[in-house]
Amino acid sequence: MNRTLARATVLVGLVCVAAADGLAQPAKVSDGVVRIGVLGDMTGLYSDLGGQGSVIAAQMAVDDFGGSVLGAPVEVIAADHQNNAATGANRAQDWLQTQRVDMITDLTNSAVALAVSKLAAARKRLAVVVGAASTRLTNEDCTAYTIHYAYDTYALANGTARTIVRQGGDSWFFVTVDYAFGLSLEKDTAAAVTASGGKVLGRVRHPLNVGDALPYLLQAKASRPKVIGLANAGGDSINSIRAAAELGLTGEHVVAGLLVFLTDVHSLGLQIANGMIFTDGYYWDFDEETRRFAKRFFAKARKMPTMVHAGVYSATTNYLKAVREAGTDEAGAVVAQMRKMDLSDFFARNAQLREDGRLVKDMYLVQVKKPAESKYPWDYYQIKAIIPAGEAFQPLAQSRCPLVKK
């Protein structure tokens, strides 16, 4: 065989191998690209605790991962669901059908999360819910393709209630926002209070967008409880906390916010919010690892990350890791891989993904510092207790998810 022919054969052979290699890898990734959709509330009630910050977090995760997985590029797209289940569902449909999105995340707002998780499951794509609170996602409405990543009403209710009762706060009065979310939060927390040996003295319900919450806090004060539980969120919890501060309640009583985020405390200011106790899934100043992420996030977002922001980063990173280790972006395989993996990182300590789709991890009971105790910007919390992953969430045995084998 002459030299030219030999060289040509080798060259062709190499090219074929390279081509086969190149062709084979993207073939494992559907459509040659891994697309992650961040569907959040960009303009409304939750836009500060999630919103654009979540998009930044997701992009950071993708960039840190290298921008590609299994030889295919990773893209992040985002849209605003406007706290409207129909808008969110439509956008998700569009993403799943025409834009070939492989994983949808953030989903702050339980109604949107519930709708989208069903749509994603129907198309066998992943919905990693970070922002929504409803426990239905891992109970009645669980699917094989839904992961509930950061927190839920059970974790918040239990963590806060049990720990406070144990510390002596055994008589409670609730200020509840009068619709499904508030009522279920109140119910879960009341159950946790009585289960820990405490007593519920009463409650008052206020309409959504309460404005001036003073009348309701007055009623709470009149019952002389040791703890005032605020079963509301967003603007309503902010205004309730203001009213509590106005009445000087934070001194003599424990004001327990049941769904409070770092950005709420930031917008209230320590003068008003100090003394409040609640459960959070992430605090930026907890240790070196959390601080490292937070400082980088702050450089891009000009605010410290909330549990939702950190959760989106962690979820995206773990998702990409799982895709790489599973060798495919097919949702079923990825979920199975995530169940086998150790998902622990700076956000999720002692983390594990259960069969009902619930990611369990350590949660933290925090108390808001007094202004004098705060040494630098965003130095807001004192960690009072770590609620271990095994205790923080609803036990698997009590799950009403049909996928859980009994």
Next chain:
Amino acid sequence: MNNTQKVFIALGVLGLAGPLLKDIVYPVFLMNVLCFALFACAFNLLLGFTGLLSFGHAAYFGFAAYVTGHACKEWGLTPELGVLAGTLVAAGLGFVIGSLAIRRAGIYLAMITLAMSQLVFFVCLQAKFTGGEDGIQGIPRGKFLGLVDLTDNVSLYYFVFGVFVLGFALIYRTIHSPFGQILKSIRENEPRAISLGYDADKFKLVAFVLSAALSGMAGSTKSLVNQLASLADVHWHMSGEVVLMTLLGGMGTVFGPIVGALTVKGLEHYLAEQGSWVTIVTGAIFVVCVLAFRRGIVGELAALFKR
């Protein structure tokens, strides 16, 4: 063939071809546009042709959506019966609110309808069957007449298109009938209409009920398209949105509301990532329309052609 007939045929062809464009335009988006177009046309019947500004039309649109959602999900009604149920309830609601509102005129009427629709909003917030903040989710699209499965987007599209054509045809006939002429005369000069012997209040009420019923039909159909009925559908922002669509498209024109609905929904869809800019742009369009563009897109175009 006059201009109107040409427009009809053009629209008809475009409408029928809808699903074929599915790589350019997302079919669910088109279906939503059709529902809103019907809503705007029904609203225009009251505003453009009878001269009554109702600022609470979301009540009929949204409440019918809830009724249909409940009927199809809990009672298992087939889609056409579900839409019928929603339409009838909306008509009833229109009768009640209309009777109250007709007692006054102009701004007062607008304020009364606004406040009444707020009552409907709060009922929807509190009532068990509406699911409060979550709304009614997972509304089944069902089988049309028990035969054609509407889960497929293409079949559903033709169902929605059919509903739209039905509603639009009804409105068109109404506008061009003697009844419609009387409505226009009431809009132009009510005392004179009364002096000619017409019971203006009765005519206004009928127009109100008709407008409410067809708005309900639009809302019912939308709930099947999105398989959701939520509080956003009964919020006063929705009432404002339909006013914008009608104003932008052209009050008192036949095709204006359709154009208005397409424009507003298109803007919302493509600006969705821009956050608050959607609100700002919507507001700016309102302002510009009122100041300089009162005839709306179709109105201005018609004026151009006449020259």
Next chain:
Amino acid sequence: MSEVFGIPLQALLSQLLIGLVNGSFYAMLSLGLAVIFGLLNIINFSHGALYMMGAYGAWMGLTYLGLNYWVCLLLAPLAVGLVGVVIERTMLQRLYKLDHLYGLLLTFGLALIIEGLYRQAYGVSGQPYPVPELLKGATNLGFMFLPNYRAWVLVASLAVCFATWYVIERTKLGAYLRAGTENPRLVQAFGVNVPLMVTLTYGFGVALAGFAGVLASPIIQVNPLMGSNLIIVVFAVVVIGGMGSIMGAIVTGLGLGLIEGLTKVFYPELSATVVFIIMAIVLLVRPAGLFGREK
């Protein structure tokens, strides 16, 4: 401790007093609306947005310029009033010859723009505004501790409302205003500059809203949505009171605050809806509103 219907008297009285404070907000806001409607025949949909601007004016004054509460109490309403004057001169004026519905639509669009801009700039969680030093703390009234700031709000709003009523109903300026409503041409023929009067009236009406905004900032979180949450209730108050009636707006506003306060004690879930129920009843019985007269 005596009880009324199972509620301790103390609790009832304290709720009523808080309700009265809330009512004074309603009164001031609906007063501004009534004044504008009375003279311009325009339903000012941007009233809520301008109230929010007043609150943000106070916050921005403090944060960016270091101006304290009292200075802002004076300056913010003036600034909002100025904005109102600009709106009236550049836009509303063109609509007087048309159907009055266009004024409603224009102000609705303006409300969307203003709210959207603030939301884009400041997010929705809002900003805290501190209670001014002088008014911190609470006074023991025997049956309750009334936060001093609330007492101030009550006093300030009642003063402003009464002053406005007095000017409109009892002074020569007010007489010109009222005459200008009835018959602008005739009043102009007498040498009164009616367009200027109209512009200043609009400016004053929205300045009232701005003033209410400053008063509200230490109580609720200053956020871009605070106006739209309130505006619909204020409209209902105006409808109940009788559109265009000054006394109607004040009395209904205060009365509604009291009724809401009562509702919050006995049936709190209903407190957001009660205004609309009352409105429906009033409309059935007296379509012109409690104090209104058909125009």
